[in-house]
Amino acid sequence: MQDNLFQYCKSQHLDGVTLLHARMHDFSYRRHAHEEFSLGVTLAGRQDFWSEGGFYSSAPGNIILFNPGAVHDGHPGTDDSLYYRMVYIHPEQIVPMLQAAGMRNAGLFRSPETLLNDAHLRCAILQLAGLIEQGVCGSLEHEQGLYSVAERLAQLQGNFEPARRNRHVDRLLLRAREFIHDNVRQELSLEQISEQAAMSKYHFLRLFRQHFGMTPHQYVLNNRLNRAREALAAGRPLQDVVYDTGFSDLSHLNRRFKPVFGMTPRQYQQVVLNG
Template identity: 60%
Template sequence: MNQDNQFQYSKSEHLEQVTVLNAAISDFSYGRHAHEEYSFGVTLSGRQDFFSRGQFHRSHPGNIIVFNPDEVHDGHSGVDDKLQYRMLYVHPDQLAPVFQAAGIKSQGFRVADTLLDDPQLCQYILHLVQLIESRSEDKLRQECELYQMATRIAQLYGECQADQKARRVDSLLLRARDFIHHNLQTDVSLEELSQQANLSKYHFLRMFRQQFGITPHQYILNCRINRAREDLEKGKALDDVVFDYGFSDLSHFNRRFKPIFGMTPKQYQKHFLNA
């Protein structure tokens, strides 16, 4: 890995399923992928160019990038200067009750904008990032910063809740998505998935790609990588992870993993276990 590209991951010791990425990249490009978490990023220097929700975006210093769960995106530095940014990943299970307490009632809330400029929200994100990176022992402060962040999002986007039904994913596609999540360690066919959605195979394929931005095969692979990442963080043997999630060998796993997390699975596991 080019030494000009640096990736530092930190997990909160007090908030479950909350992780921070401190990244500095020059010539690294993320492949298109999606996370199960909400992703809140702040560009610190350089320019962050990326694709999401069918459009190309450019994030300048101070801008906030938001990826809702399962939203496909990529990313790279858009200028000659090094791109530096922080990304905060928060699992929906962690954020849903905080959103609810902040005034957003519905489950599955989605932030309407991908790129925004809001100094107050930016401050809350960076405060929480700093607390996690410094391994602050102040659990209450981390919880309060997460709540303030969610409250600001509610202030900005809570009024959009009335429009959520119009943008809601078809329930049958969600059923197929849930079937994928529950069967990640088995080989599922397009026929099985289309049956979950009560659609013909190729109608399902078209609708799924239209909704999620990638094919069902790409989605399954992405989910397997995300689940494999969790097992690596827990210290599971690398060979077992490769086998459990259907990768042909470690080289195959490396090729799929590195374009998403900036390092090989072995480097990633060592990074967390030695933290």
Template identity: 50%
Template structure:
């Protein structure tokens, strides 16, 4: 019997701005390495979820929680012969900063980052599935969704133990942040590696080595990833795919379609139709 084709369904919360839920069934699809601007909280429902993140490969069995911090590079594919089923909740940092600060009891905890990627935690799993159910089923009120978010945040903080204020940003990290800021400010322009490394005040060779060591992808892959993320936001705002492709420097709509699908599992038009209906 032939395997069914992979399926992807995206849902936007009606109550919490920019919160998105993905329900996916993967049998013949592998994600390219990429990173999201949001926090991502997932639960493996069936099959096995194999992926690379944090410098190593991971395998997530059914019932396990996966958590990615913003801009944490990862990929993903089914492991073994069974179809991989999972749900993923994407939450923008602005929606979580106050919740993290409140759960930790420290204003500086707004940019909390979990050190765990694979998390076998029933309470966290339950909160994620509750939130996904509210969004995909369009049931419950805003306070129901906010409560599920708070339960997720509280559990992450409990697992992390006592909050330790972040240390001073190192010089290499500060230089790479300049490069990231430059990239984000010039997404609609034709950027060069020379210009990006100059913005970071690094030689091209030193910049390439540091960047790949820090983020696990090349600057070119990072630029492409940022353009895809910006394109997704434009699609959600109703901008037609042809215009989005032109705005963010893709050769043509076909090129945009291929790149977008490697990260979101569907074409820009399909994604736009799924989240704006």
């Protein structure tokens, strides 16, 4: 018989965001409530629980969403061990992101559903959980991970306000893009980049992706990879390329470079220089 296991991990970059990785075999939660939004994904086993007057069973892949203050309990629904991940997000952290994602009256948001099965939201929750657990990425990637969760919640609600653009906004976005180009070595935060466009950071994130087709984090990474490719083609030593393009070490560059260009930086340099 496996022991019950509960591992909590606070985000290093997002205040009010905590991850729980749980394995339960013979443990039952008493009825309780959280002040945060609680978004969990059942990974294995079955999770049976009561919440706000209803009984639910969550199979692997299902999403459990408890609103702040929602009373609930929980326990394994079969003899098999239950595995799940739960991300707790304080309203003060997620409401600005819901607003930036276009949700009307975001401050009043409460999910009408407790049990969901949505592949996009499930992927966003697990990606955010992975970032918190690994703790190796910068604040820009963590904020993007949380925004992806908020954006999908806003989409599922269906009460959008379309983002408005004009030439002045476009010029501000171009200025922010140039700031990224000029600071390729730096570990930029979303706040630093959005300040160049004189916008709130989550509104900026939404408009930036709408304009350039990728998030600020994706654009920063793409810019670094393009600069790295140019330096490799010019014959620069690998360690210099790592330093000049803002990667933490060669293995970090390898992990990011190969999925985009199909080979490692060293292989790319050899192919380009040797014809």
